[in-house]
Amino acid sequence: MIQRIERQFAGRPLTLEIGRMARLAGGSCLVQYGDTTVLCTATAQPNPTHLPFFPLTVEYREKTYAAGKIPGGFFKREGRPGEKEILSARLTDRPLRPLFPDGFMHETQVACFILSADQENDADVLALLGASVALNMSNIPFNDLVASVRVGRVQGNWIWNPTFQQLEYSDLDIVVAGTEDAILMVEGGSLEVPEDDVLEAIQFAHEGIRELIAAQRELLDGHSVPDMEWAPVAPDETLRRKVEELAGAKVVEALNLSDKQERQQAMATVKEDVIATLKAEDEAWAEHEKDVGEVLRSIEKRTMREQILSKGERADGRGVDEIRPISCEVGVLPRTHGSSLFTRGQTQALVATTLGTARDEQRIDSIDVREEVTKTFMLHYNFPPFSVGEARPFRGTSRREIGHGNLAERAIQPLLPAYDDFPYTLRVVSDILESNGSSSMASVCGASLSLMDAGVPIKGACAGVAMGLIKDGDRVAVLTDILGLEDALGDMDFKVAGTRNGVTSIQMDIKIRGLTMDILRDAVHRAHKGRMHILDIMDQAIGEPRSDISPWAPRISTIQIKPDKIGEIIGPKGKTIRAIQDESGATIEIDDSGLVKIAAVSGEASARAREMIEAIVKEPEVGRIYEGPVKNTTTFGAFVEILPGTEGLCHISELAEGRVEKTEDVLKKGDITRVKLLSIDEKGRLRLSRRAAIMEEQEATAGAGSDS
Numbered sequence: 001m002i003q004r005i006e007r008q009f010a011g012r013p014l015t016l017e018i019g020r021m022a023r024l025a026g027g028s029c030l031v032q033y034g035d036t037t038v039l040c041t042a043t044a045q046p047n048p049t050h051l052p053f054f055p056l057t058v059e060y061r062e063k064t065y066a067a068g069k070i071p072g073g074f075f076k077r078e079g080r081p082g083e084k085e086i087l088s089a090r091l092t093d094r095p096l097r098p099l100f101p102d103g104f105m106h107e108t109q110v111a112c113f114i115l116s117a118d119q120e121n122d123a124d125v126l127a128l129l130g131a132s133v134a135l136n137m138s139n140i141p142f143n144d145l146v147a148s149v150r151v152g153r154v155q156g157n158w159i160w161n162p163t164f165q166q167l168e169y170s171d172l173d174i175v176v177a178g179t180e181d182a183i184l185m186v187e188g189g190s191l192e193v194p195e196d197d198v199l200e201a202i203q204f205a206h207e208g209i210r211e212l213i214a215a216q217r218e219l220l221d222g223h224s225v226p227d228m229e230w231a232p233v234a235p236d237e238t239l240r241r242k243v244e245e246l247a248g249a250k251v252v253e254a255l256n257l258s259d260k261q262e263r264q265q266a267m268a269t270v271k272e273d274v275i276a277t278l279k280a281e282d283e284a285w286a287e288h289e290k291d292v293g294e295v296l297r298s299i300e301k302r303t304m305r306e307q308i309l310s311k312g313e314r315a316d317g318r319g320v321d322e323i324r325p326i327s328c329e330v331g332v333l334p335r336t337h338g339s340s341l342f343t344r345g346q347t348q349a350l351v352a353t354t355l356g357t358a359r360d361e362q363r364i365d366s367i368d369v370r371e372e373v374t375k376t377f378m379l380h381y382n383f384p385p386f387s388v389g390e391a392r393p394f395r396g397t398s399r400r401e402i403g404h405g406n407l408a409e410r411a412i413q414p415l416l417p418a419y420d421d422f423p424y425t426l427r428v429v430s431d432i433l434e435s436n437g438s439s440s441m442a443s444v445c446g447a448s449l450s451l452m453d454a455g456v457p458i459k460g461a462c463a464g465v466a467m468g469l470i471k472d473g474d475r476v477a478v479l480t481d482i483l484g485l486e487d488a489l490g491d492m493d494f495k496v497a498g499t500r501n502g503v504t505s506i507q508m509d510i511k512i513r514g515l516t517m518d519i520l521r522d523a524v525h526r527a528h529k530g531r532m533h534i535l536d537i538m539d540q541a542i543g544e545p546r547s548d549i550s551p552w553a554p555r556i557s558t559i560q561i562k563p564d565k566i567g568e569i570i571g572p573k574g575k576t577i578r579a580i581q582d583e584s585g586a587t588i589e590i591d592d593s594g595l596v597k598i599a600a601v602s603g604e605a606s607a608r609a610r611e612m613i614e615a616i617v618k619e620p621e622v623g624r625i626y627e628g629p630v631k632n633t634t635t636f637g638a639f640v641e642i643l644p645g646t647e648g649l650c651h652i653s654e655l656a657e658g659r660v661e662k663t664e665d666v667l668k669k670g671d672i673t674r675v676k677l678l679s680i681d682e683k684g685r686l687r688l689s690r691r692a693a694i695m696e697e698q699e700a701t702a703g704a705g706s707d708s
Helices: 083-099 124-137 195-220 237-255 260-281 283-311 399-415 439-453 484-489 517-541 563-570 572-584 603-617 690-707
Strands: 003-009 012-018 027-033 036-048 056-062 106-116 147-154 157-160 172-178 183-193 326-330 338-344 347-356 362-364 373-375 377-382 425-434 463-472 475-480 492-498 503-510 555-560 587-590 595-600 625-634 637-643 646-651 672-680 686-689
Touching: 003 195, 012 124, 012 195, 027 124, 036 124, 056 083, 056 124, 083 106, 083 124, 083 172, 083 183, 083 399, 106 124, 124 147, 124 172, 124 195, 147 183, 147 195, 157 195, 172 195, 183 195, 183 399, 195 503, 195 517, 237 260, 237 283, 260 283, 260 484, 283 463, 283 475, 283 484, 326 439, 326 517, 338 439, 347 439, 377 399, 377 439, 399 425, 399 439, 399 492, 399 503, 425 439, 439 463, 439 492, 439 517, 463 484, 463 517, 475 517, 492 517, 555 603, 563 572, 563 587, 563 603, 572 587, 572 603, 595 603, 625 690, 637 672, 637 686, 646 672, 672 690, 686 690
Parallel strands: 056 106, 377 425, 646 686
Antiparallel strands: 003 012, 012 027, 027 036, 036 106, 147 157, 147 172, 172 183, 183 503, 326 338, 338 347, 347 425, 362 373, 463 475, 463 492, 492 503, 555 595, 587 595, 625 637, 625 672, 637 646, 672 686
8 A cells, every 4th residue: 555645844845655666675665855756675584694793785876867867988877886875875874773683683685776866955865764664664673763864054044954055055064863862873074163063953953853753653654564583693691601701801801901913812812712611621612613702702892891981991091081192294205295194093094195187186977966077176095904904805995985085085175275276186095004993083184184295275284083982871981082992892983073163074873772962962072172182293293284385296377368269279189289288298278268277297397388378379469579480472561470370461561661672572481570560450450560670679779789
């Protein structure tokens, strides 16, 4: 049976529909907001997997037909998901994952197809809404209603789900996901907005989330089905007791080793000893090695959390508000345009900046806009396996790498100079060389240092810190600058990046069923304190951008010409512009407005290209003497080219003093002569005089002689 409800949300029609499409999926929902339409489905396998983690996958796929487009390239069909699709899938995955019951190991898939795009409303926040309905109407054991809302602020007014056009005028763009009672996820950026304003935005978003959950509840009334039969996948209870007896004290000892590798090695030794003891007791325990690891992990988790909650002691000996030792270096790579090495504890990022020209812009074909758009700033994050002491194959860019790179890019973007003031394409690459927590925030710090080292005039230094949480009932501990262990076994990973003036990027993920605003407020204010501490250290390495860009970076200069002169610079089939580039060694780009950009590593190459371009576009100046070749002769005078492509007539009476019988007596085709421009008539014809040029030069010579 088809069930459908319609609501007005943020001034636009919102429709939720079930029972018409994808009826063989476990659950499905069609969401329409304005004319943007998303189909969301949820399906789970009937049997659990052997995997040691919950196998949830979320796919977010844009159909190009949604915007009336045909895919580019040779294959003319949608391929692997693009960056926007991956980031949107993560926005749906992250709030859903902590709401599944512990021990549920059935492979589960949520698929979101963008079927229509009105190029006003983003579909990413609609995907979670549809996924929540699809999961709750299925037999999958997911029994929480969840939704997400984007928040913007235009002229001081908070807006739910701002359109793409409204976001251009907003100083904040944050997506918040949650249940009726708590916040599950925060993701977004802002233009150096104060922390209290960010908290206000989150609270405002939660009001919208409650409205969307109320709509879901009405739609699903009478349409839920019993949960599928399943049993939590857990180790044998007898095995659990034996492992805890054998390993409890050893885990406490290993956990308090401050070095990550020593701690991991100690835990591996504990596991080996426990398995050896169990095998000696009964060879049948050999089949339970995987379960032993799971029990040890639960002991480690319980021990770490209790130690922090009861004693305020962390695995590496720090207090809850203490930041690990930090070192900052700049200019570490000799031939890059800018570079830095940022190390915080056992997390290290090597960051390099490259300055390019307009030819290096990234072109993006999106269903969200009618025309192709370009990016002039990119921040790429790489996480090689050796950074965590592992040997794994190098594959393509992971979803995690794309997400972390986007978080760091968003932190830096508001601080960059306007493109018209600094016409470079910028690429920043962060290679993580060591990782023990918060490598994305190390990338933000390293990117800020690297850009300054490259001489990019950013508005100010930017730093980031990751906050953690340990929560057990009413006992709560908020942690500053979390370790990888505290991220894995804790309840929250809350990253806040910004300058001394405010927040530029924020991301929060949790592993519990939501956070209250009081905990969020505490975490945000502690993050501010930590960020100021990091910025103080960064300022000691480099306090402001270098006064000049690297000698290895291209120098870009600009010339504004009349648009009707563009063709003259380009020449037939690009012949002229290629000749200028070949002779000068510079790269030349021209836009439709007539702005010419000259990029060259050496000043000589830039000056030569500029000189050649100016010679082509230079306008004839009355009263000025020019030198040029005779292009043609007639009975009434000679045509002389005074500028490339610009000729004028030197009448036979203006060739020389006295009467000239024949033009060829004075000038022949191909001769180089000097002429003075006497006038330009209303039709643009040039009147030249060789006689006047000779007389003026003779007078100038005579004047110079009398002066001496």
